[in-house]
Amino acid sequence: MRTSRNFWPALLLPSPALLFVVAFIAFPLGLELWFSVSSAQVGELGSFVGLANFSYLVQQATFHDALVNTFFYTVVSIGVKAALGMALAFALARPFRGRRIVYALIFLPFIFPTVTGTMAWYYLFSNVHGAINYTLMAWGLSRDGVDWLGSFGPLPMASLITVNIWHGVGLFVILLLAGLRSIPTDVLDQALVDGARSRQRFVHVILPQLRPAFALAAVLSIMGTFGDFAIIHILTNGGPANHTQTVQHMAFLVALRDGDLGVSAAIAFSLMPVYLIAVAYMLRTVVRQ
């Protein structure tokens, strides 16, 4: 497409989008930046306090826990989603009977409202009358059932990660499948044939071609998992005793329960370094082509 001399449409056309970006991204971002360096409470803008919110935060043991939990939740979820997504994309890359239905069902949890899906998982995990414990006891695998969401130890976090994978693996599948489609069929077919040489071809021919798709899926998924609120809020609410508290959920609690906007903003901004790294990685991998 080429440059035009009449530049009025060029300025007018983006204005609706610009309006949304300014009103719902730029302005809120500025306001939140102010909160993070102020003593703002719900209902008052507060005064400038420098980095007091951040230094307060650094001393909080609950915040350290939240950082560790967020890191763990994200890394494990993304790792499993990427591996499963890759395997599923390869399994779905070639035609077979019923492929359309299988593909749709695997993608379904991604488009199914998170709240409702998570609500169903809540009843599956429930230790009182949950479907999973019912099944375990019916098969004689457990005598009294397992406390999936409320016990101390790794189980509640593992349950959250399971639901996160359930919801998010579909995004990896569709983007990696789109990446596979962009590879010429004969190259792909040869790589899918069994044998040691094809494994090398997989590593040296297929994987590099999948990099942009993989980067996009990974960055979208990382930010989605970091920012996850629904799954944690519904299943454990950060408990038991902060064992599954994450940064995003803590920012929410501190703002809405305590009304402390300053500290809440500081919590929210504490993940900015990761965000900037993710964006930089994205810029390098997807946009460079």
Added chain:
Amino acid sequence: MIVRRLGWGFFLGAMVVFAVLPLYWMLVASLKAGKQQLVSGNPWWPDNFTLEHYWGLLGSASFGRLVLNTAIVTAATIVISLVASTLAAFALAYYRLPRARGIAMSLFASYLLPPGVLFLPIALMLTRLRLTNSLLALIVTYPSLVIPFGTWVLWMFFNRLPSDVLDLARAEGASPMQVLRYVVLPLSVPALAAVGLFAVAVVFNDYLYTFTLVSDPNSMTLMADVGSNLVDIDAPGPTFAEIMLGVAPVALLCAFFADTYARGFGAGVVK
């Protein structure tokens, strides 16, 4: 070879079961009679089968209200997002605006901003404007989650359209709007469908904003209703019937467009 194929088949089968399990459980729960439905009985089969929860919904004004609200919010988000994203992406691509690439990338980066950074100021702003507790609160917020990413996807897609087709249209004397209407849009159906589906996913998957912005039952979507504390912990049958009737068919329909979604992103973003 056969063993290998069986292995893949088994893997796919297991993943389908994993994907469908909670949804199947929800269906069973919605077909069970009585108050104590969860405490006793097989969770995987409706022993005391009934359609009473569904019949109850069909005559219920509040269910009709929820479906209508959900439809209005979803449709408005799709339309507003598609129009705003298309116009912005077209301007960036067609007029070769200076720094178009930088602008498109900033849009994408702004989409990735953690929601924890934006939701509080947005909630406070909408409270100040007296927009909370109305459908409008959601209708203005959701497009802001779709437009940055949507514009970026469409910009990538428009940039890859064959330039000779566009040059030809221009040589025939077509105005920019005619080029958009008769040349660019018909060629961009997969990308537009992908952005539309993305808008549906944003509306369906949101919890944070419905949770903070809407507490009045009259302006709730189906998702907000389920998310609010309306689920009777011992008898979720009516709630799950609501989901099965109001949301599940749309979600399933969208899921069958997974290929379209992938192609829309695939053509523009991936290669």
